[in-house]
Amino acid sequence: MKLPVKVTSALFACGVLLASLTAAMPAEAAAISCTDTDLPVSGPGLPPLVPGAPAMVHGRLCLPAGDAPDTVQLLVHGGTYNSAYWDLPYEPARYSYQRDMATHGYATFAADQLGAGGSSHPLSLPLSVWAAAESMHEVVGHLRAGRVGGVPFAKVVIVGHSVGSGVVAVEASTYHDVDGVVLTGITHLPALPVLALGAALGLRPALLDGQLGRLGSDPLYFTTRPGARAGLFYAAGDSDPAVIAADEATKDQVSVPGMGTVALFGIVLPATKGISVPVFQVVGEKDVLFCGLLALRDCSDSAVLRAQEAPYYADPSKLSMYVLPGAGHSVALHENAAAYRDATRSWLRDRLAIAPQGYHSIG
Template sequence: MRVPVKVTAALFAGGVLLALLTAAMPAEAAAISCTDTDLPVTGPGLPPPVPGAPATVHGRPCLPATSGSGTDVPDTVQLLVHGGTYNSAYWDLPYRPERYSYQRDMAAHGYATFAADQLGAGRSSRPLSLLLSVRAAAEAMHEVVGHLRAGHVGGVRFAKVVIVGHSVGSGVVAVEASSYHDVDGVVLTGITHLPVLAVGAALGLQPALLDGQLGRLGSDPLYFTTKPGARAGLFYAAGDSDPAVIAAGEAAKDQVSVPGMGTVAVFGIVLPATKGITAPVFQVVGEKDVLFCGLLALRDCSDAGVLRAQEAPYYADPSNLSMYVLPGAGHSVALHENAAEYRDATRSWLRERVGVTPQGYHSIG
């Protein structure tokens, strides 16, 4: 049967259009799979939000593309733990993800991640703030590690888990890794052992229930968030930050438990929990981090070698410690304009110190 010329032309044009649209689609759309899930956790002294039901940690796993057989799904996952007044959006900010999303960039390079909302933030359970000590937060992350290894996230049993923290989340990570010894690598970002954190907190925080943006959550009085406009000075460095990123972070801001932040500072940082970590550690700071660097923190963050010498005494085995300083960046290293350099350095450390190589990664072009 002959197909009419007009129909043939239309089919051809449609095929060309489909090809052009497919070619114009971001590679990320085909290369990355991100979903949402809730995982049950107990945590010491945490009552269930509903009688008889467990507390839950909400998270987003992001996986790279596979060949279709499933045999090249990564066997290693990075468990990402955000800092105070952030939630998991820190790792996947809804603004220019091709430049600022840690999760999507890692997936595009063949690495799996799971970004968790800490208890009290995001879409995780929000228990009384008094219960959210660093121990409770660490135990919840320990249970998430167990879920990742058991195949409860997407049916993938991850053989290796690398736990990655930021700021207050790094203190939680340090306590988790030193208490349970259940991870294969530890990344601590936005943290040193002599913080000026208390100064920043006093100047930049307020009760979440008084915040016009977060007050609707009905939080108890010991959940705090940043004051409007405070994030730029606390978390970012001028000259290496995009005002639109700061605005997106402000729009996505969250709350933090004051008891949790206080016990992180004491038991996670100052004492310190890092003495008990036996896995390889990658410590990352921004050169111009006003909360953890400078004269008041007695930390020189201008040079990775100098900073490593200052931080090494806080680890039982300093040979396990690798240090990286992101030039020109402030506290929130993942959200600065040159954050790609920090992500590249992280991947190099994963390959060299933890033995994690890309999987499910297929370059395009």
């Protein structure tokens, strides 16, 4: 049976329109590319694991669809984490910082700090905040030189979490080689009694941990005890038990010298006084490690917290503050983490004039 000419023409027109819309739609998830790489680094007091061979930092580069952006975020995880913090193997559409940023047009490189993940595992004693900062400085150089994914990034924004934020603060204030700084899971007056109790009850040598025994750790590498992460890093009511389980399954180790020097020189003294570029500081409202009465920090209001933190920066006008409501310490892994990622993108656009590339929303 033949269709009337008008109906046939209308169907043909609809087909053309549908095809053109489909071609115009960004295939975000399918087009995101993530690749792993190893980069040679050095550090003060870090002899090579093999004579004549450098230490290596392992990392994952995630790029959006289309042309590669000219800016990359260098992501530095916290203590007892590795780069899986930024790309958790559970519901990545909701919890992966890297894949969400790529979907929205931003490139990221998540590095495993020395001693964690796929990076080299040197002796823990010399693995201080300065060694960690120097290794990240060298990674910045690799990113700018095009040695990661063949993309020479013109701008680098360095992003830290917790202990990683202390490393980031020292890196940015020492080398002045980045265009912006994001510090998450940190304030300048931690809740010392909570930290002390958490360390005493929640940490143990990685050597004694069956999950991490394969790492060949020395006695000054520590990790969390089974089940400790929920109370230390998460807030009830804003966390998914399956996420906490994935967090436990991907946990890692941290060097005691690293934690100690980060706490003293990266947070308390503070290194942030030497940062000369815009800073975005992010904390969870219910972070028991860095907020509340014992930390002398009011994390219920971003304006109040900004006023408390501003004296620790040489130019307070460059400080922006964001509080993720209801969240605990590990802000990227809470149920409402999308709001924190959105706030980060707004800061990148508004304060650093870094627009998304390789992604365009419809409408």
